[in-house]
Amino acid sequence: MWGIGSSETCAAVRCFRQSAPRFVLASVLIAASVFIACRSGHRVLEVAYVSAPQATLRDQVAAVYNKNGTVKNGERVEVLEHEKRFARVRTASGIEGWIEQRYLADQKTYDGVQKLTQDNQNDPVQATGVLRNDTNLHISPGRETEHLYQLTQGAKVAILKRDTAEKQPTVVISTRATTTPGGRPNAKKGSSQPAAPGLEDWWLGRDSAGRVGWVLARMVDVDVPIEIAQYAEGQRFVAFFVLNEVQDGDKKVSQCLAVLTEPHDGLPYDFDQVRVFTWNVKRHRYETAYREHKLNGVLPVTVTTENFDKEGALPVFVLRVKDDSGNVSERKYKLNTPIVRRVLAPGEEPARSVTKRRRR
Template sequence: MDNGFHAGAGALTVKAHGTMAGTIAAKTRRQGSIRAARWAAAGFALLFLSGCAQFRKQQEEKYVYVTSKEATLSDRFAAVSNHVGTVANGDKLTVVERGRHALKVKTAQGVIGWIKEMDVADQETADKFDQLKKDHAKDPVVATATALNDVYLHDSPGRKTDHFYRLSEGDSMSLLERASVEKPQPPGTPVAAAAAPAAGADPAAAPAGPPMEDWWLVRDTKGNTGWIYSRLIDVSAPDTVSRYAEGQRIVGAYLLTKVDDPDSGMIDNGQPVTQIPEYVTVLGPYKAGLPYDFDQIRVFTWNLKKHRYETAFREKNVEGYLPVIIDQRKNPYLKDAIGAVSLPSFTYKVLAADSPAPVRCEDGVMKPGRLITKTYRLEGNICRRVIAPNVPPQDVAHPVAEVKKDKKDAKKRKR
C-alpha cells in the first residue's frame, strides 16, 4: 500500500512538474515575443524619427546670395586655406554650416566651401529686391545712364540700406524715379531745420534745410532693380548737345527725329554721317533735393544750310517733372493739310502756378500737386504747341519769381 501510494505520488509530482515547466516555457515565449515586439517598435520609431529629422532638415534649408563682385570658396576658414571654387554676384548658395564670421556653403554645381559672411546677403534681402523688381516692372523709363564706377543697387534710398546686385563701371541702366534723402553728416554736425524757400530764390542755390542727396531707382540690362546714388552715374547725352548745357546738368536727352544732310561735315569712326539726329533735352541745376526734376527744356534741330545745331524751342524757369514722352502725332486743331500729317512730337509736365507745394514722401520721392501737360509738334524747324484754339494759357509755377515789366517804363527806355 505504501509503495503504491508513493509511486502514485511520484507520478503526480512528475506530472505537476511537467505542467509547471510548460507554463513557464509558454510564459517565457510570450515575454520574448513582447520583448521582440517592443524592440521592433522602438526600431521603427527610431527610423521614423530619423526620417522626420531628415525631412525637417530639408525643409529648413537656408540660402544666401553672393553680393560681392566675385568671392572665393575655401576648404576651411583660416589664415591658411586651399581654394576650392569661385562664385559671382547674385549666385544662390545653400548653407551647410555656420561659423564665426563665415559660412560653409554649397553651390548649384555641388562645390562645398567656406565664404565670408560679409560677402553674402540673406533670403530676406533677396526677397526685397525681387519685390522691388515686380513692383516697378512696368515703370516707364525717364532717361538712360551708365555707371561711373563699380556700384551696388540698394533696396531703398540711403547709404546704409541693404545692397545686393552690383554693377560694373560702364554698365548701362534705365532711370525710373528720383528720390532725395538727407545726406549723412559727420558726428557732432548741427542739424539744420527745414524751411520753405524764399520767393524769388535762385534755383541753383542749395535747398533750405539739411543737406540732401539724390538717388535714382534704376533697372539694369538684366532686369535687376534697385536704388543708386546719383553721383555714381552719368546720364546718357550726346556730346553734340552736351556742349550747349551752359553750366547746367542734363537730366535727360531724347531722340526726336533724324534729318538727311549729305554735306553735314560730321564724321563718325572715319565715316561721314548723313543722318543727323535732333534732340529734346531737359536740364536742371547741379543741386540735390530740388522739388522738381528739371527747370528748362530745350530742343536742338539741325540747320541744313549752315550744317549746325540750333535751338528751335526753349522754355526756362519752370518746375518740370519726368517723364518726357516722344511720339508721332497729328494736330486735330489744324484744319490744313499739315495738321493731318503725323509729325515728331514731345510732351512734358510742369507744375501749375496755383498748385500747392510738392510733398516729399517718406521714401524721398517727390509728389507734385496739379500739373499742366504741354505737347509740341516739330513742323520743319518750328515747334508748335498742340492746343485747342481760343484756350488761354495756364500760368505755371516758377522756381524764381518773374518780375513783370512795366510797358510804360519800357517805352521810356526806348526813347
C-alpha cells in the first residue's frame, strides 16, 4: 500500500511541476493586463485619426503643459476621454496625451477616404496638377466637408474628375438710406443679409501615396509645358495629354492634346474646347493642328492607340459630349501628323457643314 501511494504521490508532484509554469505565465499575463488597464484608468471610447500635419500630445489641459509626444497626419489613435475641446488619446506605441479634437477625424471619415480611393483607383488621369498652398483632401466637394489627409504646397496630384460646390455665403451690408416722415434722411445702421451663394470648382485628385480626395480647383495649377501654356489665350487648362512624339534632330518632342474652358467656376460643362498641338520639324515650333469650340464636354477624356491599316498605329482620343437633352455621346478622333480627323462609328453619319450666305 505504501509503495502504491508513493508512486501516485510522485506522479501528482511531477504533474504539478510540469503545469506550474503554465499557471504562473497565465497569472503574469493577467496581472499585466490588469496593471495596464488600471494605469490608463480609461476604456477606449472610439478610434480616431489625426487630420493635422502634426499635433502635440499634452500631459494636461492647461495653459502650461509638458509635451508627452507628437502624432502625425493619418496616424490612428484610441480616444480615452473627452473634455471640452480636447480629447485624451493613446497611440499605437502606448503614449497618452491630450490633443485638440479639431485635429481628429472619426472612423466614418477614414472609411469614406478608403471607399473614395477604392472606387476611383482605375480612373484615367486627365492631367497632373501642382498645389499652390497646403490643401486638404476632402471626402466630397465643399470647404466644410470632412477631410483626413493634408497635402503640402508644391505637391503633385493626378486630376481625375471635376465637380462644383456652393461657396460659403458672404454677408452683404445694405446701405440704403431711409427717410423720416418729414422728408429728412434717416441714417440707420445697414442691415446685413447673406448673398446668394455662387459655385466653385473642385478636382478629384490622387496624391503620390495613392490617396484620393477632393481639392479646391483654384489651389491647383495644371502642369502644362510653357511652350503650350503660352497658347492658352486666357482660357483655363482642364486636361492635358501627350499623344505621341516626333524626332527633331537629336531630340524627341511631344505632340499634345489640350482640353480647355473659360476661366470661370461653376460652368455647366467640364470643358468647351480642345486643341491639338503638333511639332513643325522644319520650323522647330508648335503649331495648332486642330481646334474645336462650343463643346458641352464631360470628363473623362481618353487617349489610346489604334491600328488603321495603311496608316498604321495612330494616337486616338475620345471626347464625351452632352447634347441639349442631357444625353452623353462619344466622339473619336485620330492624329496622322499633322492632320486630325473624326473616326466615325459604324452607321454614324458625318455632321453636315453649314455655310453661311454672304450678304451682298
